[in-house]
Amino acid sequence: MEYSPLSIKELIGEKGDEQKTMDQVDVQVVAEYAAEDADVTWQLRGLFAPLLKEKNQEKVFHEVECPLIEVLVGMEYEGISLDTEALLQISESLVLDIQTSEKTIYEMAGREFNLNSPKQMGEVLFGEMKLVEKPKKTKTGQFMTNEQVLTSLEKKHPICAEILNYRQASKLKSTYVDALPETLNSRTGRIHTTFHQAVAATGRLASSDPNIQNIPIRTERGREIRKAFIPRVSGGLLLSADYSQIELRIIASISGDPGMKQAFEQGVDIHLVTASKVYGIPLDEVSREQRSKSKMVNFGIVYGISAFGLAQRLNISRTESADLIKAYNSEYPGIHKYMEKTIAFAQEHGYVETLTGRRRYLRDINSRNATVRGAAERNAINSPIQGTAADMIKLAMARIHRDLEKGEFQTRMILQVHDELVFELEPIEKEEITKIVEEGMKNALPMDVPIEVDIGVGANWLEAH
Template sequence: MDYLAEIYLNYQTIHIDELIGPKGKSQKSMRELPPEDVYLYACEDADITLKLKNILEKKLKENDAEKLFYEIEMPLIPVLVEIESNGVRLDTNALKQSSLQFTEQLIAIEKEIYELAEGIEFNIASPKQVGEILFDKLKIIQKAKKTKTGQYVTSEDVLESLRHKHQIVEKILEYRGLKKLLNTYIDALPLLINPQTGKVHTSFNQTITATGRLSSSNPNLQNIPIRDENGKEIRKAFIPDDGCLFFSADYSQIELRIMAHLSEDKNMIDAFLSGHDIHAATAAKIYKVDINEVDSNMRRKAKTANFGIIYGISVFGLAERLSIDRKEAKELIDGYFETYPQVKIYMEKSIESAREKGYVETIFNRKRFLPDINSRNAVVRGYAERNAINAPIQGSAADIIKVAMARIYNRFEKEKISAKMILQVHDELNFSVPRKEKEIVQQIVIEEMENAYKMHVPLKADCGWGNNWLEAH
């Protein structure tokens, strides 16, 4: 509010630390102050809030954002209050077991790393020492990147690009990943359990991300790796309430479906309407074979192209991700655009529109401003162009699941369902469901998710049940 008052009202408010002192042990609480010290601050709060409301209300109208604000974001507030207060239950014994297992694994990997470093023991957590071992001792490449202070760069992306140069790199990445999971989740989560509720309560933020996605903090439960075995160990520890089952429902290929809708590409729409697996259908078209002749390798390449291209992947990027040469990657991208010509046109139009307006929009008019779209720096401009293609897609997906969440919440209230929504992870919703409500909850959730928005292609939600998050999803 203080910040907005400066911007919109050109007014400097009384800051709270002027009254109670700066943060720290000596900071007072408001109740210690005499009323004559508080009334000006309190009245100003009310006055500034009203003045800002009168300005921001007009801004919503000017930006065509009223529907987004009143029909999507505001109805979501009670839903998030509910999810946050429901909290998530953890199996602390399972986490203890995982902690022991991961610590053993770390010790074993540490030994392997020292052997690969020709017997030298060093601090694997120190970027400086890792750099010296990789580039001075083992000389895995000739010209290694350095920081301004002359230290070698050993960040995640740099090590990823060197993974195939020496076995030690892979082991260091594995070590770092495991250590992060231990510190961030396995050892940290039990300490965050609220003693009164016995649950972990994350905070969901509506106004943090540029795309409109919800973010989660203290702890961030949206960042647990899904695919690797170690991430699965963490999901196994998320359990439903007593006498309940864990239910997980997620949108199937929602971003590709939105791309089909926005680009109005006939081939892509037909592929979804025919009920075929979209990646197999794409592969069949690119490789000009019957869908039944598509093998797993063709499908894998088509899948990477499908998702990569909506994020503006380059020939070089695709070649690297699929471990193929650039010629084949170029053929794959060319074949893709030949298959879905309207997708290419949509991408070009998105960039063009962003250049003219300085922003792109989701299907619910959420704006993503792209000030760098006309930058002279090709790298900076390229990043903004990729966002111009992807933000309307990712942002629309975020808006749709918010609509679904509010609709599910209202149905639960109306039909007196006692199942609880406990987590949202981007395209996925998780619930703790009493066994007797299993059928009705599945019906409500899938119905509301699939009917949240009408597009040229249907929205599809998949779901699963289990005794924990891993089993359910």
């Protein structure tokens, strides 16, 4: 299927020479494209062709996507400031760490090679050092050297941990620390990402040039990078609001499963409750490991689970993972029924849809090839959930943006990261904004379970969490 994804910048000129400068953009005009001007709406229709293939999609187009356009224009226009001095410091420390790792790895390997080449890495580890008898290979026949493989071999040879350290440091350096400052707009001094409104199959947004939806947070060094995202004025604040467990709440609501609904109504830790149910023990007897495994099962449910996939993720036997899934299905029968019903619907109609009627077509749902069909079945289960979450936050964005304009607030929405919204906060507006954002997010779509939103304020993006 060939189509041009809608980027707001397509409406305001191509990137590069043709692009209008930020202050030439008439936000109002762009907003009216969709809302009023039928003459221009056809352009949007062209760009949203996949959405409008069926009559049903008109609703998503008019009620979700069109009101969002001016919101995204505003967010791209505002941008976000970057603490380049902090990044420079991180870069220096990464350089030292990378150099040390490099030397150690060369010594352990007995020779120098290009550490950034997975091909050469595989040759060294498995062709020369023979770390394992039967190394896993990629589909092109190269030795596999990814994180999972190296982690599993950490005990066999210290070079594995050193490579993982090297990989992490060089990833952070090349993708974030060195690249982000290059993207600063010379006129505004800020980062202006491009949000893509119609590229993701599920209805999620995507972000590029730079992608601000994959800024590190998991590791200590990664969090340092997130700290470099700061308010535009010194002494200013960022406000971050994120949905708690949104996808599980959506599957609980859509499926109507009483056990999972009750867990959310009572406000208890959903992974703990799941562990208690699956292992058949009281809440206070659940071990860390049991909770952590149950958490992975909950994730697996959202992604469309297979016993094999879960076993691999959890590093447990296939029988154990099959037992976990079996127990899950009987403890949460509503979820199980929902999954079966969704797949049956997809088989009959060739598509699945979200709560607002956003469709995803699944041509492979009746494929005779089990692998291909399995992938389509997982899409059938995941898309309505991920897509409904996307619809919900898109509706919330339009609503909050409208409230900010109506109240003539100085606070601006600046980023969206799937289940999180980030605002450049005018400090004196904090109380009112908190209320507007919380209510806007909670009430975006009618749900049968409580929707929780965590809100934080801080002097940088990390602290706002």
